[in-house]
Amino acid sequence: MSGFxxxxxVGVRDLTEHxxxxxxxxxxxxxxxxxxxxxxxxxxxxxxxxxxQYSLCNDPVDAGRYVIAVKRxxxxxxxxxxxxxxxxxxxxxxxxxxxNQFPLDDGASEALLLAGGIGITPILSxxxxxxxxxxxxxxxxxxxxxxxxxxxxxxxxxxxxxxxxLHVDDEAGGFFPVAxxxxxxxxxxxxxxxxxxxxxxxxxxxxxxAGIPPGALHFEWFTNAExxxxxxRPFQVTLAQSGLSFEVPVGRSILDVVLEAGIDxxxxxxxxxxxxxxxxxxxxxxDHRDTVLTAGERETHVAICRSRARGAGLTIDL
Numbered sequence: 001m002s003g004f005x006x007x008x009x010v011g012v013r014d015l016t017e018h019x020x021x022x023x024x025x026x027x028x029x030x031x032x033x034x035x036x037x038x039x040x041x042x043x044x045x046x047x048x049x050x051x052x053q054y055s056l057c058n059d060p061v062d063a064g065r066y067v068i069a070v071k072r073x074x075x076x077x078x079x080x081x082x083x084x085x086x087x088x089x090x091x092x093x094x095x096x097x098x099x100n101q102f103p104l105d106d107g108a109s110e111a112l113l114l115a116g117g118i119g120i121t122p123i124l125s126x127x128x129x130x131x132x133x134x135x136x137x138x139x140x141x142x143x144x145x146x147x148x149x150x151x152x153x154x155x156x157x158x159x160x161x162x163x164x165x166l167h168v169d170d171e172a173g174g175f176f177p178v179a180x181x182x183x184x185x186x187x188x189x190x191x192x193x194x195x196x197x198x199x200x201x202x203x204x205x206x207x208x209x210a211g212i213p214p215g216a217l218h219f220e221w222f223t224n225a226e227x228x229x230x231x232x233r234p235f236q237v238t239l240a241q242s243g244l245s246f247e248v249p250v251g252r253s254i255l256d257v258v259l260e261a262g263i264d265x266x267x268x269x270x271x272x273x274x275x276x277x278x279x280x281x282x283x284x285x286x287d288h289r290d291t292v293l294t295a296g297e298r299e300t301h302v303a304i305c306r307s308r309a310r311g312a313g314l315t316i317d318l
Contacts, residue, residue: 003096003097004045004094004095004096004097005026005033005034005094005095005096005097006026006027006028006092006093006094007024007025007026007027007033007066007092007093007094007095008024008025008026008027008090008091008092008093009022009023009024009087009088009089009090009091009092009093010023010024010025010065010089010090011023011089012087012088012089015069015150015151016147016148016149016150017147018071018072018148019069019070019071019072019118019148019150020069020070020072020083020084021067021068021069021150022067022068022069022070022083022087023065023066023067024065024066024067024068024093024095025064025065025066026064027092032063032064033063033064033065033066034097034098035060035063035098036056036060036066036098036100037060037098037100037103037104038059038060038103038104038122038125038126038128038129039055039100039101039102039103039104039122039125039126039192039218039220040055040056040060040098040099040100040102040103040122040125041053041054041055041056041098041099041100041101041102041122041220041274042054042056042066042068042095042096042097042098042099043095043096043099043268043269043274043276044068044083044093044094044095045093045094045095045096046079046082046083046086046093047082047086048078048082050078050079050082051096051268051269052079052080052083053268053269053273053274054068054069054070054121055068055102055121055122055125055194055220056068056098056121056122056125057069057120057121057122057124057125057151058125058128059125059128059129059132060125060129061132066095066098068121069118069120069121069150069151070083070084070118071117071118072084096268096276099274099275099276101220101274101275101292102122102192102194102218102219102220103218104126104129104130104192105190105216105218108188108189108190108216109136109186109187109188109189110135110136110137110138110186110188110189110190111126111130111135111136111137111138111189111190111191111192112137112138112140112181112182112185112189112190112191112192113126113127113137113138113139113140113192114140114142114178114181114191114192114193114194114195114199114203115139115140115141115142115193115194115195116142116143116193116194116195116196116199117142117143117144117148117195117196118150118195118222119193119194119195119196119199119220119222120141120150120151120194121194122192122194122220123139123141123192123194124151124154126192127139127155127158127164131158137163138163138164138165139155139158139163139164139165140164140165140167140176140181141155141164141165141166141167142167142169142175142176142195142199143166143167143168143169144168144169144170145168145169145170145171146168146170146171149166149168152166178199178202178203178206179202179206179209179210182203182206182207182209182210182212183206183209183210185207185210185212189216190216190217190218191203191207191212191216191217191218192218192219192220193217193218193219193220194219194220194221194222195222196222197221197222197223200219200221203217203219204217204219214295215294219291221273221291221292222273223271223273232250232251232308233250234247234248234249234250235247235248235308235309235311235312235313235314236248236309236312236313236314237254237257237258237309237313237314237315237316238283238313238314238315238316239258239263239315239316239318240282240315240316240317240318241317241318242263244261244263245313246258246261248308248309253304253305253306253308254302254304254305254307254308254314254316255267255270255277255304255305258304258318263318265277265279265304265318267304267305269305270305270306271305271306272289272290272291272292272303272305272306272307273290273291273292274292275290275292275293275303277303277304277305278290278292278293278301278302278303278304279301279302279304279316279317279318280300280301280316280317281299281300281301281302281314281315281316281317282315282316282317283314283315284309284310284311284312284313284314284315285309285310285311285314286298286302286307286308286309286310286314287307287308287309287310288302288303288307289303289306289307289308290303290305290306290307302314302316304316304318
């Protein structure tokens with residue numbers, strides 16, 4: 001299966017009551033793992049068949065292993081609970097090769113890293129790269145209570161020097177003043193944020209108010225907050241490679257329709273957050289409902305698991 005890797009779990013460690021770290025290496029010692037860049041994620045296929053996306057938190061120069069940290073969400077959809085229950089040292093697991101919709105910008109003069117809760121995972125990889133290269137950065141780690149703060153031991157030198165700041169809502173008596181920090185961002189600096197949707201939305205809003213260019217604001221979303229609307233209408237999707245055309249009804253996605261027709265299409269999360277289902281957009285105007293494509297990419301591509309058409313239809317390269 002192209003793009004898939006068979007790995008073995010060689011290390012499991014609890015970082016907090018709910019966050020568990022997993023160290024993965026190639027199941028075949030003769031097969032090297034593909035390289036990755038800071039901000040990358042892998043998609044894990046669980047024993048039940050569920051697929052879940054997790055950010056890599058180790059340094060990309062740390063060849064030979066992938067490290068992920070998973071927060072158990074007892075009220076979630078079951079993936080994190082299965083990760084905690086089913087993956088132990090020695091377990092074999094299949095993943096999709098690393099992909100990155102949240103890369104570091106090599107030309108930025110400085111980086112502001114904002115992590116909320118388990119959103120520290122891709123941010124930690126970025127911090128490792130920036131520290132190794134001697135590049136200027138500031139890291140702000142936001143948690144509701146101190147028991148949620150993973151990796152604090154590793155961040156201790158940065159916390160002591162002031163390069164990193166840990167904000168604990170319960171101890172500070174409220175939320176961190178994100179707008180104040182973004183208002184002070186210097187020209188040429190880039191902002192990277194991963195965490196709960198309310199934090200991401202506030203960074204989007206405050207960053208815009210502060211005049212930070214959209215291209216300097218980078219996000220890695222856990223979930224897609226975009227929902228169906230009362231204005232949704234059926235539309236036609238034409239598949240350029242076969243010439244076939246299908247109606248996409250309200251409440252169904254392009255992906256649903258093409259899979260039901262027996263047409264092979266790559267996908268994973270189904271939420272527009274991983275980028276696996278993105279295809280080229282050849283004709284029509286898309287109503288984009290993903291969180292991975294940039295403004296420029298949306299002119300030529302579409303995530304078929306969530307996005308719809310603004311007009312009568314779309315033609316896609318499938």
